[in-house]
Amino acid sequence: MLQKTHSAAGLVAAEVVIVQQQIPFLSWEAGGAILLGCLAGTLADVDKPGSTMAKVLFPLSALLRLLGVKHRTMTHSLLFIAAIGLAASPLPHLYFLVLIAAYASHPLIDLFNENGVQLFWPLKGKIRLLPKFLAVGTGSPLETAVRWVLLGWSLWIPFSTIRF
Template identity: 75%
Template sequence: MLQKTHSVAGLIAAEIILVREGIPFLSWEAAGAILLGCLAGTLADVDKPGSTMAKVLFPLSALLKLLRVRHRTLTHSALFIALLALVASPLPPLYYWVFIAAYASHTLIDLLNENGVQLLWPIKGKIRLLPKPIAIDTGSAGETAFRWIIALVSLWIPFSTIRF
């Protein structure tokens, strides 16, 4: 999936946490959480040479390349998400949960891609949730439609919490 799709998925993850925690959407906390969600949703692609995250976090990307970490393996795995959860534990609770949920959203939506992810890394074999004929190909019209759908969900979430 493209960075913009992952960013919208990270936004939704942040919104879900904000709703769960009862944080008003029009607050500084929410603004920080939404920004964090949009960024963390794209972070797993640091393992993909040429991606925005690989450029922004070049030292980490270069290290992953030096270690021969392939795309959608280590950084997309359940083990890595668990390790990241340990490393991120000093964050304040709101931002901790937003960071972990948004990062995990990346792997979740890549499971809809025809290539899948090596979710159980270091165990070989990629997993995908959709059969290949209906899986979402990166950059396709299907991905664009999917992104629009989740963008509409991201607009619905804040409005669904308004009580009249």
């Protein structure tokens, strides 16, 4: 999936947390959470040379490359999500939840990609949820449709919380 799709998924994840935590959407807290969600949704691609996250976090990306970490392996695993959770535990509760939810959205939607992810890294074998002929190709029209659905959902979530 492309960065913009992962960012949209991170946005939706952040909004779900904001609703669950009963934070008003028109607040600085929510604004920060939404920004964090959009960024954290793309963070797992730090393992992909040439990606925006690999460029922004070059020292980490270079270290992963030196260690031989391949794309959609370690940084897309449940173990790494747990490690992020441990490292992020000092954050305020809202931002901790948003970081974990948005980061986890990345491997979750990559499970629908034709290449799958090594979800149980360090165990070998990539997992995908759809057969290859139904899977969402990176940059495909189906991915564009998925992104538009996510963006539509991101508009619906705040408005669905308004009580008249």
